[in-house]
Amino acid sequence: xxxxxxxxxxxxxxxxxxxxxxxxxxxxxxxxxxxxxxxxxxxxxxxxxxxxxxxxxxxxxxxxxxxxxxxxxxxxxxxxxxxxxxxxxxxxxxxxxxxxxxxxxxxxxxxxxxxxxxxxxxxxxxxxxxxxxxxxxxxxxxxxxxxxxxxxxxxxxxxxxxxxxxxxxxxxxxxxxxxxxxxxxxxxxxxxxxxxxxxxxxxxxxxxxxxxxxxxxxxxxxxxxxxxxxxxxxxxxxxxxxxxxxxxxxxxxxxxxxxxxxxxxxxxxxxxxxxxxxxxxxxxxxxxxxxxxxxxxxxxxxxxxxxxxxxxxxxxxxxxxxxxxxxxxxxxxxxxxxxxxxxxxxxxxxxxxxxxxxxxxxxxxxxxxxxxxxxxxxxxxxxxxxxxxx
Numbered sequence: 001x002x003x004x005x006x007x008x009x010x011x012x013x014x015x016x017x018x019x020x021x022x023x024x025x026x027x028x029x030x031x032x033x034x035x036x037x038x039x040x041x042x043x044x045x046x047x048x049x050x051x052x053x054x055x056x057x058x059x060x061x062x063x064x065x066x067x068x069x070x071x072x073x074x075x076x077x078x079x080x081x082x083x084x085x086x087x088x089x090x091x092x093x094x095x096x097x098x099x100x101x102x103x104x105x106x107x108x109x110x111x112x113x114x115x116x117x118x119x120x121x122x123x124x125x126x127x128x129x130x131x132x133x134x135x136x137x138x139x140x141x142x143x144x145x146x147x148x149x150x151x152x153x154x155x156x157x158x159x160x161x162x163x164x165x166x167x168x169x170x171x172x173x174x175x176x177x178x179x180x181x182x183x184x185x186x187x188x189x190x191x192x193x194x195x196x197x198x199x200x201x202x203x204x205x206x207x208x209x210x211x212x213x214x215x216x217x218x219x220x221x222x223x224x225x226x227x228x229x230x231x232x233x234x235x236x237x238x239x240x241x242x243x244x245x246x247x248x249x250x251x252x253x254x255x256x257x258x259x260x261x262x263x264x265x266x267x268x269x270x271x272x273x274x275x276x277x278x279x280x281x282x283x284x285x286x287x288x289x290x291x292x293x294x295x296x297x298x299x300x301x302x303x304x305x306x307x308x309x310x311x312x313x314x315x316x317x318x319x320x321x322x323x324x325x326x327x328x329x330x331x332x333x334x335x336x337x338x339x340x341x342x343x344x345x346x347x348x349x350x351x352x353x354x355x356x357x358x359x360x361x362x363x364x365x366x367x368x369x370x371x372x373x374x375x376x377x378x379x380x381x382x383x384x385x386x387x388x389x390x
Contacts, residue, residue, distance in 0.1 A: 006030045006129075006158040007325045008316070010146055011171045013037065013132055015055075015112070016288030016305035017164030022068035023313035025126040029325065032156060034148070036133040039120050040113065046076055050192045051111035052264045054203035054216060054224045056080065056203070056299040058107055059389050061306040067126075072110065072118035079105035081201040088208055088356070096205040097166045103389060105201075105298070109216045139174045146283040148328065160326035161284050162312070167274050169290035177278055177286070184353065186211065186291070187234035188296055190370065191229045191266040192218065193246060196258030199223055204256055205297075207319075207356040212297045213252050221259055225249055228271060228296060238268050271295055273350055279335040279342075283326035285312055290340050295311040295349040304345060 010017045013035030057065075065071045083106060087092040098105050123130065137152040139161065163171035172179060199217040206213045208325045211229030218224055219304060227237060227249070235354045237245060242262040250260045274293035279286050288305035315334045322330050 006156060006363070007031050008160045008162060009033075009034060009146075009156050009158040010162045010164055011035075011136060011148070012162075012164030012166065012288070013114055013130075014164060014166065014288065015119065015302060017162070017311050018116070019065060019068060019070065019122060019306055020162060020164065020287060020309035020313060021124065021128045022070050022119060022122045023309060024316060025123075025128055027313075027317040029316065031131040032131060032158070033123070034134050034136065034150070034156070035130075038133045039123075039130070042121060046073075049305075050095055050218065050222065051113045051268050052190050052192060053112040054133075054190075054218070054228050055302045056107040056216060057110050057115075057299075057306075059103060059105070060301045060304045062108055064306055064310045064341055065115075068119075068122060069118045070122040072114045076114045076219065076350055077108045078109045078219050079201050080107040080109060080203045080217060080260075081105055083203040083205070085205045086122070086207065088206075101389070105204075106389070109203075109218060111325045116358050121330065133143070136170060137173065141175070141281075141283050144324075149170050158326070159265070159283065159324055160316075161283065162330075163286045163290040164288050166273065166291055167287070167289040167293040171284070172276070172286060172290050175281060175284050177276065177281060180275045182273040182275075184273065184295065185231055186271045187231060188226055188271055189225075189229060189234050189237045189266050189268045190223050191245065191249075192264040193223055193225060193249070193257075193260040193262055195260055197221075199257055200326055203255060206253065206376070207352075208252065210218065212353075212356065213296075214299070215249075215253055215257060222263065223260075226296065227252075230238070234268055237358060238266055273346070276297065277306060280328070280331035281346040282328040282331075285331050285334060287312060291338075292346060294346055297352060298345065298349050300345055300349070304342060307341065309340055 007029040010021050010033045013033060021031060024031055081098045083096045086127060136148060137151050138149040140147045145157045145159060146161045163169045198221055203217060204215045205313055210233045211227055213370050216224045246260040246262045276291055279291050287308040291308060292304060293300050299346050312334045316325055317356045319330055367388060
């Protein structure tokens, strides 16, 4: 039995898989990345239109991507200097401010395709072998290697496979690692708008009886909407005309950004909770949505994924005398380092979704009173901010 040809094969060319490949490049490991889609065409000039899918990138994730050499140009992003969160009762409010937290900003709002472009540009300059598009067919786990069979290509033998292939991970399923999926019966409806008054780099969020609505700043007088709504409401939003959707979002957001004009067609993404009891087994590690998939109300899903990539890269690059990147005891370091953070964020997002989705006066009193109390409780509020900064 011959030695593995590679140390690490990453399956999945999304944001988290790409960031892990970039973080590991130059660390003395033999690397490959496999993705079923081809890399996007690079753009030399910023596109005239705007990607409907955006992310709130925490300062910690920004530092990680910058350290990988994959932080995009600032022209296509907007900082979040303050955030205001409202309950579904008058006077229920929670505010966060970068100045009070003594940080430059709470987050950066960046388009999905801009992040992908920066990561692929960095990967093209790396020593990572890229197989894309490539279709995985089967996987086998041997004592000293994992073997990944590809359609129409030679199999890859590696000491470690990393599943970065999304919430419905093919690699996780092939490895027999269990996952529990709970649909929320909701979709996140996203669209971009022009707004009349300047947003002044403020983000807004409303916990409403018809879902959770967020408005996030984009460069210039533009904003991005994320409305996580019950499926019936989501269908109505998707079917609305541009003018009707802008009017409905304006009313739901209490006119904080004045008259809105839709500049991108809406898109909808079904929401679910995916719990994975184990992040690793011998020769396999899960990262990103393959390891956890949460409700987007806290805007931390992609940041959790980048934290996975950062921690796994650190474990592999600082493995010391352990030359086997897929050794189970080594991978357990990664799992132990990530477990508490993932469980905490899962509990918070799922708990808030259930609390604000519950009907009745007791639940309403608890959730709205809770927001106001946290706003006045300095230490608790500061701890929330520190955690969100990543």
